[in-house]
Amino acid sequence: xxxxxxxxxxxxxxxxxxxxxxxxxxxxxxxxxxxxxxxxxxxxxxxxxxxxxxxxxxxxxxxx
Numbered sequence: 001x002x003x004x005x006x007x008x009x010x011x012x013x014x015x016x017x018x019x020x021x022x023x024x025x026x027x028x029x030x031x032x033x034x035x036x037x038x039x040x041x042x043x044x045x046x047x048x049x050x051x052x053x054x055x056x057x058x059x060x061x062x063x064x
Contacts, residue, residue, distance in 0.1 A: 012040055 001019060009015035012027030020030075028041030 007015075007018075009018065012031055013025075014027065016027040016030040017023050026041075028044070029039050031040035032038060033040070033043050
């Protein structure tokens, strides 16, 4: 599958279901950070903990 433009999904599970072609149980567990075994859910939790601790990386801040 190739998207010709950016697609926005309402959840990680919906995105995984579209890409895989079948319903997935948990998109936060289905997606992995490229070249790692870290799930999206684990990555998200790490980012939240870092933000709560005041450890915000410049690349984590989206451009305006």
